Amino acid sequence: MKVDQLIIYIIYACTFISLAFIPKDKVRDASIIFLYQQAVTWFAGLLAVELNLLEYPVRELAKVNGTSFLYEFFSYPVITIFFCFYYPRTSKRWKKIIYISAFSTGLTVPEVIFEHYTHLIKYIRWEWYVTWATVYATLFLAWVFYKWYFKLNNRKKVLVHH
Amino acid sequence: MNSDYYVTLLLWIVLPCILWKVTPRNRLREAIATLLFFQMLTWLFSIFLTYFGLYKPPFRLFMHATKINWTMEYLVFPFFAILFQLNFPKNAHYFRRLLHYLFWVGMILSAMVLLGQISNMVNSDIESIIRSFFNFIIELWLCRQYITWLMDHPVYERLEQNEG
Numbered sequence: 001m002k003v004d005q006l007i008i009y010i011i012y013a014c015t016f017i018s019l020a021f022i023p024k025d026k027v028r029d030a031s032i033i034f035l036y037q038q039a040v041t042w043f044a045g046l047l048a049v050e051l052n053l054l055e056y057p058v059r060e061l062a063k064v065n066g067t068s069f070l071y072e073f074f075s076y077p078v079i080t081i082f083f084c085f086y087y088p089r090t091s092k093r094w095k096k097i098i099y100i101s102a103f104s105t106g107l108t109v110p111e112v113i114f115e116h117y118t119h120l121i122k123y124i125r126w127e128w129y130v131t132w133a134t135v136y137a138t139l140f141l142a143w144v145f146y147k148w149y150f151k152l153n154n155r156k157k158v159l160v161h162h
Numbered sequence: 163m164n165s166d167y168y169v170t171l172l173l174w175i176v177l178p179c180i181l182w183k184v185t186p187r188n189r190l191r192e193a194i195a196t197l198l199f200f201q202m203l204t205w206l207f208s209i210f211l212t213y214f215g216l217y218k219p220p221f222r223l224f225m226h227a228t229k230i231n232w233t234m235e236y237l238v239f240p241f242f243a244i245l246f247q248l249n250f251p252k253n254a255h256y257f258r259r260l261l262h263y264l265f266w267v268g269m270i271l272s273a274m275v276l277l278g279q280i281s282n283m284v285n286s287d288i289e290s291i292i293r294s295f296f297n298f299i300i301e302l303w304l305c306r307q308y309i310t311w312l313m314d315h316p317v318y319e320r321l322e323q324n325e326g
Binding site for chain 1: 191194195197198199201202205206209210212213224225226227228229230232236308312315317318320321
């Protein structure tokens with residue numbers, strides 16, 4: 001049990017430290033991505049727990065909340081910020097697919113390890129590839145939203161024309 | 163119990179339609195930013211208020227997953243925040259702006275009392291109304307700080323132009 005709490009603490013700390021790596025001129029962009037992904041995970045996280053697909057035996061605010069507040073409110077939205085900032089927008093399609101897949105894999109592997117060796121998460125009717133697919137889908141949607149919100153395509157066109 | 167589901171369903175149909183109708187297309191991004199930021203605020207406020215036992219909504223969606231009244235926090239309160247933001251008298255006198263805050267907090271509280279009468283979705287006893295009054299003043303103010311900061315940038319002016 002102690003190890004679980006420590007892991008939660010370390011993830012909080014790392015997420016917090018990673019905020020320092022957000023470029024100063026892109027804090028506005030980052031805030032919108034962050035808030036968008038929160039709105040998605042709030043709903044999706046509740047749905048997954050409500051339908052008894054998975055559970056988080058060790059979690060913060062356990063009395064109130066069945067979902068992982070840390071992951072859904074803080075870590076995953078912050079990861080999404082960096083995902084969107086480094087998205088290879090001008091590269092070929094297969095490179096984009098590899099990029100998104102790398103992020104999905106990078107998030108699924110620790111989750112599977114946590115599932116096996118800690119009490120942070122327990123799959124009930126869930127598989128690792130469902131995690132992989134939902135992460136892939138939510139990251140990609142966040143990118144689509146970000147591109148639309150800040151009109152990134154137009155920004156590029158302006159640069160080309162002038 | 164059954165009527166609560168109908169009320170919830172009705173809210174989920176009616177409020178998004180109203181938002182779609184009243185939001186000018188050239189302020190769509192402002193409205194979305196308000197929605198998202200206010201959702202974050204209500205999430206934080208409600209989760210900690212519920213944690214300290216100050217807030218116990220009787221009926222809710224996701225009964226098993228959370229003790230928060232998700233429909234209210236995710237949809238109803240941000241709905242009012244968007245209307246508050248879209249109608250905000252930016253250049254008006256101090257008292258006019260203060261009145262604007264009081265008016266929209268009044269609207270939220272009226273909605274809470276109304277929903278408390280016709281359903282079990284909210285506690286509308288005097289204690290929680292008083293607490294909500296201060297909470298929403300703070301939340302609306304924070305929300306405005308964020309939106310003003312977000313839009314105070316040359317990039318943002320370009321974003322809201324030529325929106326069909």
